[in-house]
Amino acid sequence: MTENRTKLTSSELASIWSSYMNDSMSKCVLSYFLKHVEDDEIRSIVQFAYDISSTHIKKLTSIFQLEELPLPTGFTKEHDLNGNAPKLFTDMFMLHYINHMAKVGLLAYSSFMAMSARKDIRAYFMEGLQETSDLYDNSSDVLLSKGLFVRAPYIAYPTRTDFVDSKKYLNGYSVVGKQRPLNTVEISHLFMNIQTNMIGNKLALSFAQTSPNEQVQKWMLRGADISKKHVEIFMKALMNNNIQPPASSDVSITDSTTPPFSDKLALFHMGLLSGAGTGNYATAAAASQRNDLMVNYERLSLEIARFAKDGADLMISNGCLEQPPGTIDKHKLAKTKDPE
Structure with missing residues (x-):
């Protein structure tokens, strides 16, 4: 350099x-x-x-x-980790x-x-x-x-290539008749978002279980409920297409109530996962071609965004939201500069 x-x-x-x-x-x-x-x-x-x-x-x-x-x-071991937990x-x-x-x-x-x-x-x-x-x-x-890797669902191999011949291919909602079957792109995103929400659910429960702060507990339990609801929605989409959603055999937490991490770390971590989840949903919505799936991802993204916003507010009220590098507020600078 x-x-x-x-x-x-x-x-x-x-x-x-x-x-x-x-x-x-x-x-x-x-x-x-x-x-x-x-x-x-x-x-x-x-x-x-x-x-x-x-x-x-x-x-x-x-x-x-x-x-x-x-x-x-x-985050540091001295301030954000309880080594004796x-x-x-x-x-x-x-x-x-x-x-x-x-x-x-x-x-x-x-x-x-x-x-x-x-x-x-x-x-x-x-x-x-x-x-x-x-x-x-x-x-x-x-x-x-160890037999713990959760694979995406299997489907029968296609026997030929094909092209979409009707705008009905995009229809996910159907009052009369049947919805078209899910394609592999849609299945893969549904599967991935089931897995990520399962991890998020367990992590939120573990933070709620160990946090001494009642506000943090409530917010974490809300996050766990959101993750559980989203898993159920995505699983239903697969089950309605006769696809059995795979699940992990043992992804769990113990009954310890001693906090291993600071609330600052726990709140930041859930905020990080919320941001990643929003990105996953945006990608899934763009990739999915059935309009019911697109609508689901969009409305569920809004729910995550509200949850993340409330988490940021909680961090601010607890004085633990670190500010990224930013630009100088010129108006504030003009008002507070020293007189010549």
């Missing part, structure tokens, strides 16, 4: 700031997992994920220091969680890379994308070896 390096763009600032927040959170969660995981194969995956997050924090810290930027507060998650949940968060990371890193222009920043996110790909691949292998 030359001494006259180009300054970071707003997109690059947003990307490294978001990455630091996410990795500092992940490091706390994975540190807790490492203390309680019992299965050796799953431990190796948790350790791999922890090492990735730890390395990312070091590299991102160097970038912030090089650019003379204030380092985000993020008993086991809250089963080993199987830990494995499914890491596999799911790797998927979230793949989308995030590809987006960050696409928004970056400077060579060193692109290189950082390309490396992160590869590491996250390896994490997803390795965790998938362990899930498969």
